[in-house]
Amino acid sequence: MKRLSLILVLIMFLLISSALFGEDGDESSPPVLVDISELAGETGAVLRFDYWKGIYELRKGSRSVRFTAGTSWYLLNYTELRPELVSELTKDGHFLIDYETAAVIKEFFVKASPGSYGIKYIVLDPGHGGKDPGAIGYYLDDNNEKKALNEKDVVLETAMETAALLEARYPDKEVILTRSDDRYLKLEERTGIANSVELAENESMIFVSIHANASFNSKARGFEVWYLPPEYRRDLIDPESFKDIDSDVLPILNTMLEEEYTIESVILGEKLLVSLDGQVGNLTENRGPKEESWFVVRNAKMPSVLIELGFVTNNDEAVLLASHAYLKKLSKGIYNGVVDFINDYEHTRGYIK
Ligand SMILES: [Zn+2]
Structure with a gap:
């Protein structure tokens, strides 16, 4: 009897060790797989699944790991591509990954610094300038004289004005103006x-381009906020840095990354509309969110929006836009929207632990 149990223990040991160290042992033994929902439980990360894009994400603080079924790689913190993943999607929808990768990811989350993660840079981009008005x-001024109003001014x-408000509020952040004259x-x-701004691991940035509108319809008026259509794909990942990777993979990686920026851009845009409405909604129209791939929005590799403050071609609105008091209100509106976005980004959504 005793010998039998000893043999059983020995067999058990062999089975377990060959499973654990499968790589060194029998080639045919399948790798030990770990369910990522269990990994989430162990590390305190949140597991999300985007059904349409087929993307699984584990997220903790600023750290993110993304997977898609049927590929042999995963994306660490939005940028770092790690190959040699063994994964399996079970019939009942569980996503399993190999033991070695699970260990790496566990380590990655354990090291997640409890320090602050947030928007370090706020880029404000006043449109046009110089030879481009x-x-x-x-509009007619108080003396009934006809005056020109340039969007660039x-x-x-x-x-x-917005930059001054943000700088006063956030001495620890950097406000960058693409032009200040x-x-x-x-x-x-x-x-x-x-x-070109180099971000540290726990830093992020947003891009806000500021414009004023024109229309052949002199009645058109109001402010609006533009952001990139969610289905638009920017080339966020430089193919050069992933030379060894199958080129079919790059669009999927781009999608993974884009998803993040699109969501943030939409949230930022919505907050700006609400806050602008709070400042000038009683004076002009809130034209709502728009989707367009403007060059500046398209090429800023970060959450980015474009604000149209109002129509210089509408006589009444031109009078408003020519007044410093009105521009102060608009600045306060942009400022409030950015502050609201930052509060949300850095606190409510769990980026600071
Ligand atoms: Zn413009």
């Missing part, structure tokens, strides 16, 4: 300024 409108003053900047110079 942007939209031009006309309206947006610069608003951006500068009447100078001409190419579109790619604007996004280049933003994209």
Whole structure:
């Protein structure tokens, strides 16, 4: 009897060790797989699944790990591609990964620093400038004199005012203006300024482009916020850095990354509309959110929106946009929206542990 149980124990031991160290042992033995929902429980990460895109994400604080079924890699913190993943999607919808990868991910989450994670840079981009006046409108001043109103001046003053408010509120963040005087900047110079900022692991940034509108319809008025259509894919991942990877994989990776920016851009856009409405909603129209792939929005590799403050081609609105008091209100509106977004991003949604 005793010998039998000893043999059983020995067999058990062999089975377990061959499973655990399958790589060194029998080639045919299947790897030990770990359910990522269990991994979430063990590490305190939150597991999300995007049904339409087929993306699984484990998230804890600033740290994210993403998987898609049927591939042999996973994406660490939005940018770092790790190959050699063994995974399996069970019939009842459980996503399993190999033991070695699970150990790496566990370590990755354990190391997640409890320190602050947040928006470190706020890029404000007043449109046009210098030889490019942007939209031009006309209005009658108090003396009934016809005056021209340049978009480039309206947006610069608003951006500068907003920057001053944000700088006072956030001494620990950096507010970057793509221009702070009447100078001409190419579109790619604007996004280049933003994209060249080197972010630390716990830092993030947002991009807010500020414009004023024009229309052949002189009655058109109001503010609006544009962001990238969710289905639009920017080339966020440089193919050069993933030379060894099957090129079919890059679009999927881009989708994984884009999903993050799109969600943030929509949230930022919605908050800006609410806060602008709070400031000037009684004076002009809230034209709501718009979706468009403007160059600046498209090429800023971060959550980004474009605000149209109002129509310089509408006589009444041009009078408003020509007044410093009104631009102060618009600046306060942008400021409030950004603050609300940052509060939400850094606290409510659990980025700070
Ligand atoms: Zn413009």
